Amino acid sequence: MKTMDELKVFYESDLKLKLGSFEKRRKKICAVMLVTVILFLMLLAVVAIVFPGLRQPPQGLVFPGIIGIVITVGVLWFVSRGFVQDFKLQVVQEVVKFCDPSLNYSPKGHISQHQFQGSQIFKHHIDRFSGEDLVSGQMDKTAIQFSELHAEYKTTTTNSKGQRRTQWHTIFKGLYFVADFNKNFSGRTVVLPDTAEKLFGFLGKKLQEMNLSRDQLVKLEDPEFEKMFAVYGTDQVEARYILSTSLMKRITDFKKKMKSPIYLSFTGSNVHIAISQTRNMFEPRIFRSVLDFSLIRGYLEDLQLFLDIVDDLNLNTRIWTKA
Amino acid sequence: MIWIPIGIGVFVVLVAFMMYNSLVGKKNQVENAFASIDAMLKKRYDLLPNLVATVKQYMEHEASTLTEITELRAKATSGQVSSDEAVELNNKIGRAIGGIMVAVENYPDLKASENFKDLQRSLNEIEEQLSAARRAFNASVTDYNNAVEMFPTNMLANMMGYKRRRLFEVTEKERENPDVKSLFAA
Numbered sequence: 001m002k003t004m005d006e007l008k009v010f011y012e013s014d015l016k017l018k019l020g021s022f023e024k025r026r027k028k029i030c031a032v033m034l035v036t037v038i039l040f041l042m043l044l045a046v047v048a049i050v051f052p053g054l055r056q057p058p059q060g061l062v063f064p065g066i067i068g069i070v071i072t073v074g075v076l077w078f079v080s081r082g083f084v085q086d087f088k089l090q091v092v093q094e095v096v097k098f099c100d101p102s103l104n105y106s107p108k109g110h111i112s113q114h115q116f117q118g119s120q121i122f123k124h125h126i127d128r129f130s131g132e133d134l135v136s137g138q139m140d141k142t143a144i145q146f147s148e149l150h151a152e153y154k155t156t157t158t159n160s161k162g163q164r165r166t167q168w169h170t171i172f173k174g175l176y177f178v179a180d181f182n183k184n185f186s187g188r189t190v191v192l193p194d195t196a197e198k199l200f201g202f203l204g205k206k207l208q209e210m211n212l213s214r215d216q217l218v219k220l221e222d223p224e225f226e227k228m229f230a231v232y233g234t235d236q237v238e239a240r241y242i243l244s245t246s247l248m249k250r251i252t253d254f255k256k257k258m259k260s261p262i263y264l265s266f267t268g269s270n271v272h273i274a275i276s277q278t279r280n281m282f283e284p285r286i287f288r289s290v291l292d293f294s295l296i297r298g299y300l301e302d303l304q305l306f307l308d309i310v311d312d313l314n315l316n317t318r319i320w321t322k323a
Numbered sequence: 324m325i326w327i328p329i330g331i332g333v334f335v336v337l338v339a340f341m342m343y344n345s346l347v348g349k350k351n352q353v354e355n356a357f358a359s360i361d362a363m364l365k366k367r368y369d370l371l372p373n374l375v376a377t378v379k380q381y382m383e384h385e386a387s388t389l390t391e392i393t394e395l396r397a398k399a400t401s402g403q404v405s406s407d408e409a410v411e412l413n414n415k416i417g418r419a420i421g422g423i424m425v426a427v428e429n430y431p432d433l434k435a436s437e438n439f440k441d442l443q444r445s446l447n448e449i450e451e452q453l454s455a456a457r458r459a460f461n462a463s464v465t466d467y468n469n470a471v472e473m474f475p476t477n478m479l480a481n482m483m484g485y486k487r488r489r490l491f492e493v494t495e496k497e498r499e500n501p502d503v504k505s506l507f508a509a
Binding site: 183184218219220221236237238239240241244319320321 | 356359363443444445447448451452454455456458459461462463465466
């Protein structure tokens with residue numbers, strides 16, 4: 001665990017220089033963006049003057065307006081791509097190594113779709129799968145891997161005019177964490193947020209029992225845990241072997257710490273944890289200074305939050321037959 | 324008009340049939356869970372000779388506890404005990420094992436031996452699995468008891484002769500905190 005003071009020292013000695021050159025690049029990018037926007041506005045003005053007919057219903061200017069916005073965003077993406085990649089490889093990588101030198105960071109890497117689907121947390125068919133910022137390594141006795149993931153499915157609707165519209169829906173967006181679990185088991189146990197019980201109480205439990213798409217419902221004894229989660233498993237005894245009274249308490253505390261929906265799955269000797277999050281982590285800022293210490297502190301805090309999962313869930317306690 | 328009472332009749336029969344099956348299912352689940360506890364206990368019985376053999380050479384002072392474990396195990400596996408007796412025997416075995424594990428602190432050589440460490444891991448695992456099996460049993464008994472006592476299944480349960488079952492409970496003696504000093508006494 002690195003302290004803020006250690007981080008400040010590291011920031012002053014190692015990072016500030018690198019950040020300085022990135023700040024220069026960032027300012028250039030902002031300048032390019034500003035020029036693009038000004039040019040486009042000038043072009044719009046010229047078009048409006050040269051083709052007075054377009055001005056009459058002002059809606060006529062909307063079409064070129066949209067083209068302009070698309071071009072602006074396109075330029076931004078093109079110009080900042082290299083910047084983001086380099087920043088991640090040089091700055092974020094340093095922060096990861098500072099946090100723990102044994103960790104590996106891959107900006108473009110992510111947990112595989114195979115692993116994601118194998119956990120059976122999200123059973124929906126996936127049409128688009130992407131991710132970034134893969135961190136992997138060994139925390140004492142526990143091997144871990146985590147990355148940001150975004151899984152989506154699409155629906156195509158045909159309206160009355162015969163036009164087809166494709167809509168994308170998010171199945172999961174956030175942080176996905178896989179770790180070696182400290183007990184041996186052979187089946188599958190899935191822990192999902194309990195929405196039915198919250199809404200419908202006793203009837204909700206009945207509905208959960210009848211859920212055909214899931215394994216058998218496992219009713220556990222910890223009332224706080226039961227209120228937050230619904231557990232489905234292939235074996236009633238194994239589910240309770242994994243979810244001991246102490247682990248249930250730890251999971252409850254972890255959920256309170258995260259404040260966002262969490263999903264767990266115990267499959268194939270590992271524990272998978274999906275934490276729903278809308279924000280994008282480990283990104284540099286384009287329109288604000290990158291020299292800000294709070295940016296670096298934010299990266300470290302995020303990293304530490306996920307590395308702490310190993311201790312939060314007591315995964316390094318290896319007193320059973322799994323080493 | 325006649326369809327209404329027929330419809331109601333069919334509906335009632337269907338509901339009764341579902342309730343009957345649900346009660347039978349829950350009763351069977353209790354038997355199943357009880358069998359799981361038995362399976363875990365058997366795993367523990369199988370570990371005991373290994374425990375006694377590994378520990379015997381080192382722990383001169385614990386000879387009486389080791390003999391007790393061997394005797395208890397023989398009795399429990401003899402097949403001649405009633406289920407209440409079996410529960411009591413297994414509680415005693417559990418306490419004896421616990422006593423050995425605490426006493427090991429006095430024998431650093433034993434504690435460091437690879438054999439013992441492996442054994443300890445296996446024992447820890449079997450105790451957790453036994454605890455899981457007991458919790459699963461209690462959950463299935465609770466489910467069954469709910470069905471036997473709650474409306475409307477309680478009417479049918481009464482007709483079928485299904486009665487409330489006991490949960491697996493810790494006895495008063497076990498609830499007392501163990502006297503660690505006496506466990507260490509030579």
